[in-house]
Amino acid sequence: xxxxxxxxxxxxxxxxxxxxxxxxxxxxxxxxxxxxxxxxxxxxxxxxxxxxxxxxxxxxxxxxxxxxxxxxxxxxxxxxxxxxxxxxxxxxxxxxxxxxxxxxxxxxxxxxxxxxxxxxxxxxxxxxxxxxxxxxxxxxxxxxxxxxxxxxxxxxxxxxxxxxxxxxxxxxxxxxxxxxxxxxxxxxxxxxxxxxxxxxxxxxxxxxxxxxxxxxxxxxxxxxxxxxxxxxxxxxxxxxxxxxxxxxxxxxxxxxxxxxxxxxxxxxxxxxxxxxxxxxxxxxxxxxxxxxxxxxxxxxxxxxxxxxxxxxxxxxxxxxxxxxxxxxxxxxxxxxxxxxxxxxxxxxxxxxxxxxxxxxxxxxxxxxxxxxxxxxxxxxxxxxxxxxxxxxxxxxxxxxxxxxxxxxxxxxxxxxxxxxxxxxxxxxxxxxxxxxxxxxxxxxxxxxxxxxxxxxxxxxxxxxxxxxxxxxxxxxxxxxxxxxxxxxxxxxxxxxxxxxxxxxxxxxxxxxxxxxxxxxxxxxxxxxxxxxxxxxxxxxxxxxxxxxxxxxxxxxxxxxxxxxxxxxxxxxxxxxxxxxxxxxxxxxxxxxxxxxxxxxxxxxxxxxxxxxxxxxxxxxxxxxxxxxxxxxxxxxxxxxxxxxxxxxxxxxxxxxxxxxxxxxxxxxxxxxxxxxxxxxxxxxxxxxxxxxxxxxxxxxxxxxxxxxxxxxxxxxxxxxxxxxxxxxxxxxxxxxxxxxxxxxxxxxxx
Amino acid sequence: xxxxxxxxxxxxxxxxxxxxxxxxxxxxxxxxxxxxxxxxxxxxxxxxxxxxxxxxxxxxxxxxxxxxxxxxxxxxxxxxxxxxxxxxxxxxxxxxxxxxxxxxxxxxxxxxxxxxxxxxxxxxxxxxxxxxxxxxxxxxxxxxxxxxxxxxxxxxxxxxxxxxxxxxxxxxxxxxxxxxxxxxxxxxxxxxxxxxxxxxxxxxxxxxxxxxxxxxxxxxxxxxxxxxxxxxxxxxxxxx
Numbered sequence: 002x003x004x005x006x007x008x009x010x011x012x013x014x015x016x017x018x019x020x021x022x023x024x025x026x027x028x029x030x031x032x033x034x035x036x037x038x039x040x041x042x043x044x045x046x047x048x049x050x051x052x053x054x055x056x057x058x059x060x061x062x063x064x065x066x067x068x069x070x071x072x073x074x075x076x077x078x079x080x081x082x083x084x085x086x087x088x089x090x091x092x093x094x095x096x097x098x099x100x101x102x103x104x105x106x107x108x109x110x111x112x113x114x115x116x117x118x119x120x121x122x123x124x125x126x127x128x129x130x131x132x133x134x135x136x137x138x139x140x141x142x143x144x145x146x147x148x149x150x151x152x153x154x155x156x157x158x159x160x161x162x163x164x165x166x167x168x169x170x171x172x173x174x175x176x177x178x179x180x181x182x183x184x185x186x187x188x189x190x191x192x193x194x195x196x197x198x199x200x201x202x203x204x205x206x207x208x209x210x211x212x213x214x215x216x217x218x219x220x221x222x223x224x225x226x227x228x229x230x231x232x233x234x235x236x237x238x239x240x241x242x243x244x245x246x247x248x249x250x251x252x253x254x255x256x257x258x259x260x261x262x263x264x265x266x267x268x269x270x271x272x273x274x275x276x277x278x279x280x281x282x283x284x285x286x287x288x289x290x291x292x293x294x295x296x297x298x299x300x301x302x303x304x305x306x307x308x309x310x311x312x313x314x315x316x317x318x319x320x321x322x323x324x325x326x327x328x329x330x331x332x333x334x335x336x337x338x339x340x341x342x343x344x345x346x347x348x349x350x351x352x353x354x355x356x357x358x359x360x361x362x363x364x365x366x367x368x369x370x371x372x373x374x375x376x377x378x379x380x381x382x383x384x385x386x387x388x389x390x391x392x393x394x395x396x397x398x399x400x401x402x403x404x405x406x407x408x409x410x411x412x413x414x415x416x417x418x419x420x421x422x423x424x425x426x427x428x429x430x431x432x433x434x435x436x437x438x439x440x441x442x443x444x445x446x447x448x449x450x451x452x453x454x455x456x457x458x459x460x461x462x463x464x465x466x467x468x469x470x471x472x473x474x475x476x477x478x479x480x481x482x483x484x485x486x487x488x489x490x491x492x493x494x495x496x497x498x499x500x501x502x503x504x505x506x507x508x509x510x511x512x513x514x515x516x517x518x519x520x521x522x523x524x525x526x527x528x529x530x531x532x533x534x535x536x537x538x539x540x541x542x543x544x545x546x547x548x549x550x551x552x553x554x555x556x557x558x559x560x561x562x563x564x565x566x567x568x569x570x571x572x573x574x575x576x577x578x579x580x581x582x583x584x585x586x587x588x589x590x591x592x593x594x595x596x597x598x599x600x601x602x603x604x605x606x607x608x609x610x611x612x613x614x615x616x617x618x619x620x621x622x623x624x625x626x627x628x629x630x631x632x633x634x635x636x637x638x639x640x641x642x643x644x645x646x647x648x649x650x651x652x653x654x655x656x657x658x659x660x661x662x663x664x665x666x667x668x669x670x671x672x673x674x675x676x677x678x679x680x681x682x683x684x685x686x687x688x689x690x691x692x693x694x695x696x697x698x699x700x701x702x703x704x705x706x707x708x709x710x711x712x713x714x715x716x717x718x719x720x721x722x723x724x725x726x727x728x729x730x731x732x733x734x735x736x737x738x739x740x741x742x743x744x745x746x747x748x749x750x751x
Numbered sequence: 752x753x754x755x756x757x758x759x760x761x762x763x764x765x766x767x768x769x770x771x772x773x774x775x776x777x778x779x780x781x782x783x784x785x786x787x788x789x790x791x792x793x794x795x796x797x798x799x800x801x802x803x804x805x806x807x808x809x810x811x812x813x814x815x816x817x818x819x820x821x822x823x824x825x826x827x828x829x830x831x832x833x834x835x836x837x838x839x840x841x842x843x844x845x846x847x848x849x850x851x852x853x854x855x856x857x858x859x860x861x862x863x864x865x866x867x868x869x870x871x872x873x874x875x876x877x878x879x880x881x882x883x884x885x886x887x888x889x890x891x892x893x894x895x896x897x898x899x900x901x902x903x904x905x906x907x908x909x910x911x912x913x914x915x916x917x918x919x920x921x922x923x924x925x926x927x928x929x930x931x932x933x934x935x936x937x938x939x940x941x942x943x944x945x946x947x948x949x950x951x952x953x954x955x956x957x958x959x960x961x962x963x964x965x966x967x968x969x970x971x972x973x974x975x976x977x978x979x980x981x982x983x984x985x986x987x988x989x990x991x
Contacts, residue, residue, distance in 0.1 A: 666851025
């Protein structure tokens, strides 16, 4: 034990004081470990962040049930708008008694015409575009909401004081705060998050693996010298482990510092997947954090020891195996196969993703499939290079080099393949989700509904039709009026009645009983609702809803009595609120002009955007896609760094051979070409493999969440192109080193 | 004494031993690496088909003299003339072409390309001058047979012994029919028996093909294969 510790300590000392190569290797290992630790600590914080986010949302949920201490003295109506693509949540409040329930984060209920806003919304309102939003909200800012009342620091949220919420069908509530299920995220989002974390983290592991091999030639020579002094073969492994441990320990400390000092403070400033998180909510789950802090350095040491397997360190020097053993396909195929098998178990039971076991199963499945790229690629490259022969000298050198040893570049290229496969799977899921969105039935496509618009003026329906119909991007406007709340009466113009129903004609005092909407009312029948009695005119005609209009009819509350404004007056009814159905196809700022107009008509109107025509319906998907792009760039940069380290290391190892070849006249272009081909060939094979496995993984994931399978080949090409660009860029960066190595003057090092 | 005081066993100082005209001449070469002067006025002349041993202790500058003579290094001062053409000041591309077509090299430890088989190593210089793969292989096999290592043709360098590897390296140096072969400590990594065999094969092949041979060594028994010796000490050449 004592000897083991001494040897480990010796390794650590050599890493610290063993020259620039050792220090560079330690620095690279530290960098890889630091990145891994910081990202894993962040990943370990995701469950607590989501949980805190959900707890905050639940804490402000209005409750209308009986309360032991309070009666309902507050009306609440949840509204919303979209301002230049950002969701703004507006909750209208109206106190109806002296002791209303207070939402978290508020010290008082805002008076009518006042609003209390989140700090983020306050900043937006103060900005140059704020006046536009202010007009839409019809209230002045009277204060801010404390953190306790917000789901996150970037949330755009407002409590608006109102005076006539009863007319808008608002709920009377007794308290705030519910105890619903903790995790409300959809299976799709769960899968996406798992996939993204895995696709981001695995390349970091590859970087650690590559970094730990840097300068291994010099290290092995030193270990051979130690063998000459009496160090056992097992001792060399312990000294090498000590060297790797030194870099890893620095990396762990740097990773913790990076998480605490950089990542954690950055979190409140970001808005990911519609979620922004307060700094105080970002703390890693303890078991996951311990796992990360142990796993990453152990992995770095393991990678360093694995790298020593192919060399024999003897007292008189280091020898390599002549030809590497043939790679076996069986276990390499098992990895992705097992992954697909695990994922197949989730098909048809996506609800299991909400449970821990389901998440573990999905994560394991995704990890195994993606690791399959790394496992299969070395076999694929080997199988390909033993079959190709002939060609130019550059090609011959590249192919032969790959035959002899493609492990190093294969690993890094495997990481590129892994990242591309992960990104393709993600893009497939996104494409499927998008396809699902655009798969809205034709009757509902482009449909925006605005209900509970306060009726003003003598002919409110005509005024609303004129205001909205004149907007760019609005193709069709259908307006119906609602009488007193609760009464099953819709008021509409003859034109609207003929558009919506099968009525053959319409007079200014016509009334209709609409069938097929679930009601059983008849002409002449008496209806009692909310303490009021209403007799359906005996002259009312029974009509059906026109085919294709049943959805709109039900959205517009066309049931069961439909009357003209004159007929409504005859029944002693007047239009109190209006419901509007709009067919839209907005372009550019048309969306915001429509939101402005709706806000102007009634800021308390309830707006429903059926298929995300004027506000992306699933902003989470859109934002996750942005995160993916940023993540893919970050991953490719990390992989690029790995590739750079790998090529530089390879050039250093081969500097004598390159110098000799240059001495007997080999053209620089031939040597540059061979290095490029040596990287390009595995990259090409890796991308083919990545596209195949990535698309298959995406398809299985879509099957799990029950979305149609669709591929965004444009994105696939873009991602593959990005992979190629990284290789080309990195090769370009290594050219100066290569050109230096291939100068025959380098022979002087002999 | 002039720095151009190379001597031969058979002829006067500064003159090639062979009866033919001078093929390669280095005059008053000066080469420094930073503050360290490697050559300080070294000269060397070589006739076609002549074998010259460049001897001297470690660090004396003999390898640098070989590198300058072969156009691998450009001297700081002095000139290198090959076949009437001053090559010291020529571009890297021209010097590379010269090395490809006119010169051959043998290094200590063979320095074969590890990923290529022995036959591919030998045919590589031919491929570099545009000889078709099949023809290059045929000629490579001939040379491997001539140097008695045809049995390792398909093996990679890591699978052959040091002596076999060095013979493959000799085949690689001679396969293009060079006019000058530069051998830098060709037996430095071999035992005496293998060293003797390699030297016999190298010098015999050089003579058969009429290639001149510059042999850098610090071993007298290796130098004994040469027509004459040039001693390098402190960057200068002098009579041995």
